[in-house]
Amino acid sequence: MTDQREAVIVRWPGQGPCEEAGLAELLAAYHLRTEAEKGEAVADADGLPDRYRAEISDPRTAFADDVVLVALSGDTAVGCLVVKAPVGGRSEAKRLWTDPAFRGGGIASALVSAALAHCAESGVSTVGLSVWKWRAGAIGLYERLGFTVTESWDERDQLVCMERAV
Template identity: 70%
Template sequence: MTDRGEVAVVRRPGRAVSAEDGLSALLAAYHLRTEAEKGEAVAGVEALPDRYRAEISDPRTAFADDVVLTALAGDTAVGCLVLTAPADGRSEIKRLWTDPAHRGRGIASGLLRAALAHAEGDGTRTVRLSVWAWRADAVSLYERFGFAVTESWDARERLVCMQRTT
């Protein structure tokens, strides 16, 4: 039996997020992998679109109004999730990412549980997200958490939009 170690989910309002806490590295890995999966592989962070570089270089500003959840294994950030500030009773989950070396340990599920609990406590009625169709494992995870495919609010090809009520 392998010792998986404890993983803690830490809630960080955007104002407390810093590039030094490991979040920037997780966001960089997320965006670089996503671009590669879309067939638009880039050589490094400097070649990412401006909006993604802004998140990576200054998550405090990028997510100032949002709740950022970070999964920690000891002092190491191994996963993240951003829950946008509610608007009209609706929030959106973005940037759910688990370091590939730490997958299979329930980190994404823990982040989702914490995000949904926060949304419910905030009075959010609907939580939505978008996920690339080729990320079948992620789609299955979201379905297990009660998300259902809904009409798209984003016209990008192969992007699946999902939502659930809290």
């Protein structure tokens, strides 16, 4: 396995097709894990809801207006984060995922930090995100990076909404 400290963050679409394929694999893993955690496990990406399958099959179109950050270890995509296009000075971070084999090396923190830097450069004043309440590790990471729990803008049960000023 490649040393985790070698991971670099790139804005996608990047240099080549490996990033696009890698991003699709990361998104599939993210959605499959999320559905399983919600008690709605499916065998493969074909069993996911249409909106998630669309992200996986064509991330370039699904995130055409957004900034996608991909963490690469060599030519391998090992993490991702989507920063939604800003609306009224506010952006939302979504789909934070690190390949389980690469966790613990600071990739998620680096992705969130890169997203915050991008938002600051773009004039965004606030970044929001939502996370399932059972993802205590992710909530802890967000809190360490300055996010605080805020009133929910999403009506799904067990979803925690967080935000921070940029």
